[in-house]
Amino acid sequence: MNVLLVGNGAREHAIAWKLSQSPMVGLLFVAPGNAGTYSVARNVPIGADDIPALLDFACDNAIDLTVVGPEAPLAEGIVDAFTSAGLLAFGPTKDAARIESSKAFAKSLMADCAVPTAMSDTFTDFEGARAHLDTCPIPIVVKADGLAAGKGVTVAQTREQAYTAIRESMLERQFGAAGDTVVIEECLEGQEVSVFAFVDGAYVSPMVAACDYKRVGDGDTGPNTGGMGSFSPPLPQHWNAAIESQVRSAIMEPVTQGLVNMGCPYRGLLYLGMMLTTDGPRVVEFNCRLGDPETQVILPRLETDLAQVLLATARGELEGMKIEWDSRACVGVVAASGGYPASYTTGYAISGIDAVDQDAIVFHAGTSLADDATVTAGGRVLTVAALGDTLEQARATAYDNIKRITFKDGFYRNDIAAL
Incomplete structure (x- = not known):
C-alpha cells in the first residue's frame, strides 16, 4: 500500500x-x-x-x-x-484529540470517568487564577490549556514562579490562544512513566512503557523541553504486569469508554503520562499521538509489523491482533542546538553520522539537507538510540555513538538512563 x-x-x-x-x-x-x-x-x-x-x-x-x-x-x-x-x-478525530489539545477537557473527562489524577482547578481570568494561587501549597503546577509544543507546563517551586507562569500565559500570551485558559494542579511526587496503547474505539491494546527526561540539564535541572532522552522499558518496580493491569482497568479503559459514550470514539495511539505515587498511578497528562523522544526507544523494540498495526487500528480491527515487543532495553539520547529550549542558531553542518556503529540508530529531528550536507534546522537535532541486553549496555552504546556526532554548539545530557 x-x-x-x-x-x-x-x-x-x-x-x-x-x-x-x-x-x-x-x-x-x-x-x-x-x-x-x-x-x-x-x-x-x-x-x-x-x-x-x-x-x-x-x-x-x-x-x-x-x-x-x-x-x-x-x-x-x-x-x-x-x-x-x-x-x-x-x-483520532478532532473531538477525540481534545484529550491533548485541551487540558481542561481532559480533566473534565477524567472526573466524569473517576480516573485518578492530580487535583486541579481551571481558570479563564488572570485575577481568579492569581487569587487561587495564594491558597495553594508549593510546589504547584501551572499548565496552559492548549497545545504549546511541550513548553506550556511550569512546575513552580515558589509562589513567584507560579505568578510568573500565569502572567506569561494569560496576560503576555506567550502561547497565544493556547494559554488564555490555565489549569492549576497539585504537584504529584513519584516516578513518572509514559504509557502507550493502540486504541480502535473501546479496545485498548497491550501497553508498552518508557521513561523520558524533560528538563534540559543533567540532574533534571533547567527549563522543561520537548524531551532530552528516554529509555524503555522502565525498571521492573515502575512497570510490571500488576501496574499494567491497574493502569488498564483504572485509567485507559474508563477514558476510552468515556470518549465512546461522548460520541467521539478514540482511534489511534493513546499516550498516558502518569506518576507512580504512594497512592498508586495518577494521570499527569494524555497525548493523542506517539511521544518524542519515547517513540525512538519504543519502535526499535516493536517486533510486530507496524504497518499492519496502524492499518488495523484505523479500520477498527485491532482486537485480537498480537502485538509483540523485544524484551531488550533501548536507550535514546537527544543532541540539541546550543541555547535550546530558548533561542538558538541553525544551519550548522553535522558531522559523524556515518561513523556510528550498526547497532546504533540515528533518528533525525531538526535537520535538513543543504548542498548535499546535513545541517541543523531545529532545537532538538537528532536522537541516537541503541538496544542492549541490559539497560547499562544500551546506554553505553548510545553514548559511545552520540559522541561521534558533532555540530557547532551542540550538547546533550550525560545522565539519560543513569540509574
Missing part, C-alpha cells in the same frame, strides 16, 4: 524507519520530512499543518493510509477531513 506520513521530527523518522521495513508498504511519502526520512522515504514539501494540500496529495497519489505524527494537525481535524474524503487515516 502507498503510505503518507505527516510530520518532520525524530518521531516521524522513527515511524518512517519502521514502516520502511514492512512488506506491506509500497511507496512511502513523508510530508515534509527531514534529512533522515529522505533516506528511507520520499520527502514531500508540504507542511504538516497544511491539511488541504495534504489531502490533495493523498488523492493525487493513491494513498491507502495516512499516518499523522504530530498533535497540531490532529487537533485541527486532519483525520476528519481525510475521512470525509473517503480516505483512511491513523489518528
Whole structure:
C-alpha cells in the first residue's frame, strides 16, 4: 500500500524507519520530512499543518493510509477531513484529540470517568487564577490549556514562579490562544512513566512503557523541553504486569469508554503520562499521538509489523491482533542546538553520522539537507538510540555513538538512563 506520513521530527523518522521495513508498504511519502526520512522515504514539501494540500496529495497519489505524527494537525481535524474524503487515516478525530489539545477537557473527562489524577482547578481570568494561587501549597503546577509544543507546563517551586507562569500565559500570551485558559494542579511526587496503547474505539491494546527526561540539564535541572532522552522499558518496580493491569482497568479503559459514550470514539495511539505515587498511578497528562523522544526507544523494540498495526487500528480491527515487543532495553539520547529550549542558531553542518556503529540508530529531528550536507534546522537535532541486553549496555552504546556526532554548539545530557 502507498503510505503518507505527516510530520518532520525524530518521531516521524522513527515511524518512517519502521514502516520502511514492512512488506506491506509500497511507496512511502513523508510530508515534509527531514534529512533522515529522505533516506528511507520520499520527502514531500508540504507542511504538516497544511491539511488541504495534504489531502490533495493523498488523492493525487493513491494513498491507502495516512499516518499523522504530530498533535497540531490532529487537533485541527486532519483525520476528519481525510475521512470525509473517503480516505483512511491513523489518528483520532478532532473531538477525540481534545484529550491533548485541551487540558481542561481532559480533566473534565477524567472526573466524569473517576480516573485518578492530580487535583486541579481551571481558570479563564488572570485575577481568579492569581487569587487561587495564594491558597495553594508549593510546589504547584501551572499548565496552559492548549497545545504549546511541550513548553506550556511550569512546575513552580515558589509562589513567584507560579505568578510568573500565569502572567506569561494569560496576560503576555506567550502561547497565544493556547494559554488564555490555565489549569492549576497539585504537584504529584513519584516516578513518572509514559504509557502507550493502540486504541480502535473501546479496545485498548497491550501497553508498552518508557521513561523520558524533560528538563534540559543533567540532574533534571533547567527549563522543561520537548524531551532530552528516554529509555524503555522502565525498571521492573515502575512497570510490571500488576501496574499494567491497574493502569488498564483504572485509567485507559474508563477514558476510552468515556470518549465512546461522548460520541467521539478514540482511534489511534493513546499516550498516558502518569506518576507512580504512594497512592498508586495518577494521570499527569494524555497525548493523542506517539511521544518524542519515547517513540525512538519504543519502535526499535516493536517486533510486530507496524504497518499492519496502524492499518488495523484505523479500520477498527485491532482486537485480537498480537502485538509483540523485544524484551531488550533501548536507550535514546537527544543532541540539541546550543541555547535550546530558548533561542538558538541553525544551519550548522553535522558531522559523524556515518561513523556510528550498526547497532546504533540515528533518528533525525531538526535537520535538513543543504548542498548535499546535513545541517541543523531545529532545537532538538537528532536522537541516537541503541538496544542492549541490559539497560547499562544500551546506554553505553548510545553514548559511545552520540559522541561521534558533532555540530557547532551542540550538547546533550550525560545522565539519560543513569540509574
